[in-house]
Amino acid sequence: MSCVANGRPVYIAGTGMTRFGKFRDKSATELGQRAALSAILESDIDPRRIEAGYVGCVFGGMLAGQRVFKELGLLGRPIVNVENACSSGGTALAEAWIAVASGAYDTVLVLGLDKLSDLGGGVLPLGTDDPDIQQGLTMPALYAMRTRAYIEKYGGKIEEVAAVTVKNRRHAKSNEYAQYRTPVSVEDVMASRMIADPVTLLQMCPNADGAASVVLSSQKIASNSRANIRVLSSVVASGTFEQGYRDLTIPDVTVRAVAQAYEEAARGPNDIDVAEVHDAAAIAEVIYYEALGFCEQGGGLRFLESGASTLGGSLPVNPSGGLLCRGHPLGATGLAQVVEVTRQLRGTVEERQVEGAKTGLAHSTGGGIWGVDNGACTVHILGV
């Protein structure tokens, strides 16, 4: 990505999101409109300067972005709808980033939205004849396999994995945007309903409805330099569709994506002060500690137990509460992560603030079907 990586700087000028939850009385379009309006208002940019829209959505039907822009009164802008499974929001940001870095546009609205409560709950309508899914390899089943493989390879107990949920619930306590904010104990997590042995209900992220949005700009907007958060690197990767079956504890697509992101940002894992990672299940966060280079292979549970990834530790992970507490409206998740990291770097999240955070990372990945964890992955590194 030489030319674009050396292209113009791209700043996050504004952030906005809805609370995540089940909102049966609100349409996906209305959720999108609210998140986008918040981002525009926070950016203090005249909405008429927004030149284009990039919109991540999986289950919203045709032209989800156009419908939101219509309700925003932002007419006539080119809009591109993007789908990359659980990484749809991150992919929309990556496409918008190329467009701004390359000079195609100066100011772009990026939006992610999905309303999973419209789907009726339960197994998602994947519209596929994938043989793995037909035989029961749903996402909880996949994470159960990962959990077993991890413990078999590195040791540890399921209760230590469950501690991810305990940490993230503690983090979410002060996050008004999160769906589940009540603290839980390891005992609570273990006592919740068994979904796919050894994964219990509270080890899996819940469904949700929600939207998140950022405004990208080629120029610094705010006079306060801390408010001008720069996108240092933006990476989309897809999997090799085979690696995961060899070793369920090594998410190949994340390993490759983050290596490229570190290189393009000229940063390394030691530079990351705060991270939002794709904790679709408790075990996922443990595996991603390692894949993202936050600790050594097999050291994930020790990293967690040490408190390093807890607020106050050396590298707080998912200060928002992550997917485990927010829930996971596919198109919105990647941008909700970027909203949280941006606000952390701005120093505006109060109780859950990572003091002095200068560099942050957002990681989303998905499409665990058709190969394991291989469909799409995005990594964004942001800096003051």
Add this chain to the structure above:
Amino acid sequence: MSCVANGRPVYIAGTGMTRFGKFRDKSATELGQRAALSAILESDIDPRRIEAGYVGCVFGGMLAGQRVFKELGLLGRPIVNVENACSSGGTALAEAWIAVASGAYDTVLVLGLDKLSDLGGGVLPLGTDDPDIQQGLTMPALYAMRTRAYIEKYGGKIEEVAAVTVKNRRHAKSNEYAQYRTPVSVEDVMASRMIADPVTLLQMCPNADGAASVVLSSQKIASNSRANIRVLSSVVASGTFEQGYRDLTIPDVTVRAVAQAYEEAARGPNDIDVAEVHDAAAIAEVIYYEALGFCEQGGGLRFLESGASTLGGSLPVNPSGGLLCRGHPLGATGLAQVVEVTRQLRGTVEERQVEGAKTGLAHSTGGGIWGVDNGACTVHILGV
């Protein structure tokens, strides 16, 4: 689009497509694989040099592109799935174009696919609570309103509109990729089943399954300069969501998109030697003659009657037979147009060749719901 428009040249290195039709025994993934393989083979580029994929698809479910790339054996490339209703294929090309022009990638595979026969026929599952559709404003109804509005405003007879289908069937006769290639008369078109008065069945494009693909490259590949077709401009536009209701004969989004495309390519309508336009209905082609500047407002039927848009005329339109003969698998259509225009400029389409064509235009537009003809529009101008 200053920086990108002045960015690196982008060439179409290879083209491929499947025949369009109803293929109940082939999956959308298989159709996509065949089109992509054809484009790669024609490009004579080592498939290992393909760095990324941009894939337009509407009804294929999650990660349609990843599934095709898996079957192609092209693993680990970043893939972005794009949805923009009937312009999904054109939008995928536009996103790929930005990525190559800006230097993000040197070689990219662009693919469009959809399999409408999986949807069971009839009204498409739009997954929307749009009040217009609920009250019967389906696409044929919309084109019926346009036909009536056009004839009321400018005069003319429905039989003159039906002549679009007659011309395009004549063009499609030698196009092995088209679904309907039997010549028809105006009487045949008028005698076909009434769909939405005065629009008869043969005035509407049929459903179809199919895929189309191009390989984009930042470098000239072929030693024969005629084979190096350049993308001179690439435009995505969305509508104002109101203009169409004021005057059904003026497709505002197309007017704006083509003005930008002409400006960026430093070309005008008089420079266009061959065009593929979005004839989703017979009246649509007439209206787009005018919107694209091929003739004056209200002159569309005279332009058709003069033979100007027929093969052998001054500006042949839809030499492939267009959507009316190919059918319209939404994600594939925009790229099928680009495949045809590219081959025309290369001089390789034999019986339906536009002699000496040096500059061509491809136009797709869609999302007539949520406003009329306003969801998305793409225009690409290609040149030798």
